[in-house]
Amino acid sequence: MSHDSPHEGDLHDHDQARGHDRSQGGSELSEMDARVRALESLLVEKGYVDPAALDILIETYETKVGPHNGARVVAKAWVDADFRARLLHDATEAIASLGYTGRQGEHMVALENTARVHNMVVCTLCSCYPWSVLGLPPIWYKSAPYRSRAVIDPHGVLRDFDVMLADGVELRVWDSTAEIRYLVLPMRPAGTEGWSEEELASLVTRDSMIGTGLPKSADTRHVA
């Protein structure tokens, strides 16, 4: 299932979109396949790795941890003023109170978007990303185009995402150079008064929590 809005505009060609991670041809792909298989069998035989642990690790990040976690945090912050205040004061504690803790989310900071400020998160040096609330990062987040441009030309990056900010909005970029992990708290879409947390969470896209997107608009509830 896509966690992104169907209204984000035309996406690039699928193969091109895989870009950096799929540039290798089929033979190199099978070479990596063979290489990693050999590596796994060696490390298991040596007793360094428990093969059952591998399956649990994969299952965790493929099916359990993902942007639905962060969407729940954002939706709660939209409806619960006390929680929102806690989130902005001590995001690690507030997020942990919903059960999201652990690896690559040990030290969380929430960045609040307002009518005057838009926040965008990057890791120029590698791929630091708040796993506990967003899962594993998408390829574009780890790619050279994003890492290089986000800090110097964030408006240009936003154009690649078909996002145009209103005039006068200050664009603040956060480079995750340490173990602090950032979650953007996007603005609640207009026309969602009285919505449940669950309904609101369905509007929260992954990209809106990185700052390269906006939440879906209220009318998408009826599109399904």
Place this chain on the structure above:
Amino acid sequence: MNGVHDMGGMQNFGPVVREHGEPPFHADWERRAFALTLAMGGTRMWNLDQTRAARESLPPAQYLGSSYYQIWIEALAKLMLERGLVTREELADGRMRSPPVPTPGVLAAEGVAAVLAQGKSTQRPISTPARFGIGDAVRTRVINIATHTRLPRYCRGKQGTIVAVHGSHVFPDTNALGKGEQPQWLYTVRFDAVELWGPDTTAGAVHVDCWEPYLEALTRSR
């Protein structure tokens, strides 16, 4: 190290390309590479900063020409070879020829959930008080050390303002060298984009997390 991994501000990489409905992994070997890397972290034969250093010290052309999980596998092999956990011959065909080296730990299946839920905090006690507080004007140091650092090139020798104090954390520059965690105060520094880039930027402000040794007090402006 002034490596190609330090990409902030580089140009000509082209547009950011999204993938519709992107899955967490694009091939089965990527799943296994991810899990093997995390599981081998459980041997506690290296730390997170040494892992990052191993990845970013791949030859520049290889780093840029490799996919993300290819870089992970190269770095994992490098870390294991350096510590004698495996040999090149063993890596070549996956057949064990030498006995295993005892490791401080092994990540057992029944421990995975707890280990992931607990995470690995980098916060540590420190006996010295923080040198800077929120609102203080600072300048990043000009450093060009050939080993691991988390101060990007684009924000060295730049003036900024402390906007957050995060307590004291493991210092990557020493931890990556096996010289200990040597905890240091960690701050978020706000830089006006024009201070970093001059007029050629569309950013308003860029924030960078900086350990205290990266910073000096700003006594007077240039």
